[in-house]
Amino acid sequence: MTGPHLYQTFSLATSGFVLGLVFLVLYSLMFFKPEPAKAWAKKLPRHHQAGTYVMAIGMIWFWLLIAPTGKGFLSALTMDLGEFTPMKPYLQLAVPLFCIGMIVCVREFLFVRGLGLCLLMASAPLLYAADYEDAPMRFLMPTVCYIMIVKGLFFVGMPYLFRDGMNWLLANDNRWRAASLGGMILGLVFVILGLTVWRGH
Numbered sequence: 001m002t003g004p005h006l007y008q009t010f011s012l013a014t015s016g017f018v019l020g021l022v023f024l025v026l027y028s029l030m031f032f033k034p035e036p037a038k039a040w041a042k043k044l045p046r047h048h049q050a051g052t053y054v055m056a057i058g059m060i061w062f063w064l065l066i067a068p069t070g071k072g073f074l075s076a077l078t079m080d081l082g083e084f085t086p087m088k089p090y091l092q093l094a095v096p097l098f099c100i101g102m103i104v105c106v107r108e109f110l111f112v113r114g115l116g117l118c119l120l121m122a123s124a125p126l127l128y129a130a131d132y133e134d135a136p137m138r139f140l141m142p143t144v145c146y147i148m149i150v151k152g153l154f155f156v157g158m159p160y161l162f163r164d165g166m167n168w169l170l171a172n173d174n175r176w177r178a179a180s181l182g183g184m185i186l187g188l189v190f191v192i193l194g195l196t197v198w199r200g201h
Contacts, residue, residue, distance in 0.1 A: 005079050007128040013198040015129035016141060020190025027183030030176070038170055044111050045163040051110030052103050058117030059099035066091045109159035116155025119148045135201040137193060144186075 030037045044050060064077040066088050081088065102110065123145040130141035154161050169175050 005128075006077055007079075007125040008131075010125050010129045011198075012129045012133050012135055012138065012141065012201040013194045015126050015194075016190045016198050017194030019126060019141075019144070020187045020192075020194060023183050023187030024191060025187075027180045027187060031180035031184060034173075034176060034180075038176070041166050041170060045109055045159070045166065047111050048107055051107075051112075051114050054111055054114030054118060055102055056099060056114075058114050058121055059095055059102075061118070061121045063092065063095045066095070068092065109163070112155050112159035112162040115162070116152040116157075116159070119152035119155065123148045123152070133201045136197045138198075138201075140190070140193070 061077075064074070065079055066081070067074050067078045068088070069075050069078055102113070106113070126148075127142060127145045130138055130145075169179055
């Protein structure tokens, strides 16, 4: 693959705006529609159908990073793995099998594991967007990304922590509102930065 990887073409402004918009929508629903949001939050850790979709998204995303070259759209995200590149053909076969095995056999906390995988996958392009930039408050992007990475690792390896954390939030209305409001503010900050001081970066 010649030229920069697709991840390296994402701007800090666009990445920040999109991430902020996701936060703003998600946490606004939690804040303004607390009862339906709480009902979903209780179901999600063991919601197998939602887990199937989220795990599939994460696995497909990972497969695209190791996809064979020269396959048009399918090769858009493929990247050089350095000394592990010879392992690509084996991974291309193993990842779909692993995905099916997870969905069929690992029913417990499948959503949480899939969410953790998606957080890990999403952090990479966001980190690339902030790399080598000198924009004001640029540190916010890698800070959020590293939090996503840590959460992703724990969700994949210790998914019950998501359930415990969610139960802690659900046990007190003030905690729920505080978490929702904090997420909305963070999302709004990223949207504003993406539209203002991060433009051109």
